[in-house]
Amino acid sequence: MCRHAAWLGPERPVASLVTDPEHGLLRQSYAPRLQRYGKVNADGFGFGWYDGPRPVRYRRTVPIWADANVPDLAAAARSSCLIAAVRSATAGMPIEETATAPFADGPWLLSHNGRVRREAVRPLASDAESMCDSAWLAAAVFARLRAGLPVAGVLPAVVRAAAEHDPRARLNLLLTGGSHLAAVAWGDTLFTHLGEGVLVASEPLDDRPGWRAVPDRSLLLASPDGVSVTPID
Ligand code: GLN
Numbered sequence: 001m002c003r004h005a006a007w008l009g010p011e012r013p014v015a016s017l018v019t020d021p022e023h024g025l026l027r028q029s030y031a032p033r034l035q036r037y038g039k040v041n042a043d044g045f046g047f048g049w050y051d052g053p054r055p056v057r058y059r060r061t062v063p064i065w066a067d068a069n070v071p072d073l074a075a076a077a078r079s080s081c082l083i084a085a086v087r088s089a090t091a092g093m094p095i096e097e098t099a100t101a102p103f104a105d106g107p108w109l110l111s112h113n114g115r116v117r118r119e120a121v122r123p124l125a126s127d128a129e130s131m132c133d134s135a136w137l138a139a140a141v142f143a144r145l146r147a148g149l150p151v152a153g154v155l156p157a158v159v160r161a162a163a164e165h166d167p168r169a170r171l172n173l174l175l176t177g178g179s180h181l182a183a184v185a186w187g188d189t190l191f192t193h194l195g196e197g198v199l200v201a202s203e204p205l206d207d208r209p210g211w212r213a214v215p216d217r218s219l220l221l222a223s224p225d226g227v228s229v230t231p232i233d
Contacts (some may be wrong), residue, residue: 003041004085005205006174008222009197014047015074016125021205029064029086032059034189034203037115037170041086048109050103050178053173055109059100065083080197083176087113090133100133101222106179107120111136113202114170116185120162123131137162141175151175151182151188156219156232159186174200180223183214188219190214200223213216 005017005025008164018025023033029041049053056077060067063085086103093099099112112134120134124140137158144154159171163186168185183190183200191211193199200220204211214220220229 002111002113002175003035003089003100003202004083004084004172005115005199005201006111006176006181006183007082007197007199008083008176009080009195011080012082012197014049014077014082014084015071016083016203017081017153018047018074018233019071023203024205025084026070028063028203036188038088039086043089044087044097044100046085046100046102046111047074047077048083048104048176049077049208050081053107053178054108055102055104055176055178056090057102057104059097059102059128059186060171061095061097061100061164064165081176081181082109083109083177083181085113085174093132094130096130098130099135101134102176103129103135103138103142105138105146108142108145109176110138110141111174113172113174116162116169116171117166120165120169122157123155123165123232124161124203137173138173141173151177151180152219152221155182155184159184159232166210176226182222183220183222185214185216185218185220186232190220192227194227
């Protein structure tokens with residue numbers, strides 16, 4: 001399982017998810033604390049942030065600790081909506097930038113933490129940029145968002161459809177749109193920390209009090225108006 005994190009709130013650097021916190025994604029890439037599947041997240045990483053309404057990405061297939069550009073880039077890349085992920089590729093999945101989160105379409109950025117049989121997600125989308133299960137899942141979500149359907153309906157619908165074809169699927173998702181973020185907990189850990197803004201992560205980025213586990217099989221929606229967590233049945 002990969003580890004991922006997102007932020008919505010006052011402008012911050014990507015470093016606030018990756019290098020600044022004691023247990024940020026850099027540390028989680030080699031020493032995650034709550035990872036249930038896989039041990040290290042060394043098969044690539046990605047960042048996404050917003051330059052106005054437009055998302056910008058940086059994706060690599062090397063371990064995050066091996067990229068000497070990361071500290072300066074993560075400190076310079078700032079916005080009020082951020083997403084980052086470190087990857088532990090599922091057996092059989094390609095290692096390439098197009099298989100690495102965040103996936104993008106228009107204003108959207110998406111990361112998947114988990115695994116799902118490719119046959120379960122391929123019927124949900126017409127094409128994907130990689131044969132990686134996560135790329136197909138992202139394509140399924142993006143196709144529905146592009147058709148104008150609301151996030152609150154799309155994420156549960158795609159997760160239910162994938163889980164119906166693959167009951168053992170793990171489908172934790174993070175989705176950002178610039179002014180809001182959404183997350184699904186389905187088969188793996190997910191935590192939030194609410195303060196000046198909303199922090200969502202596979203596992204706590206530090207030992208501050210206030211981290212709360214998001215119940216399994218639920219949808220978290222966050223916007224400047226507030227945060228809601230609802231069960232997905
Ligand atoms: N299945 C996805 C991949 O291969 C995500 C893996 C994960 O969460 N570890 O990249």
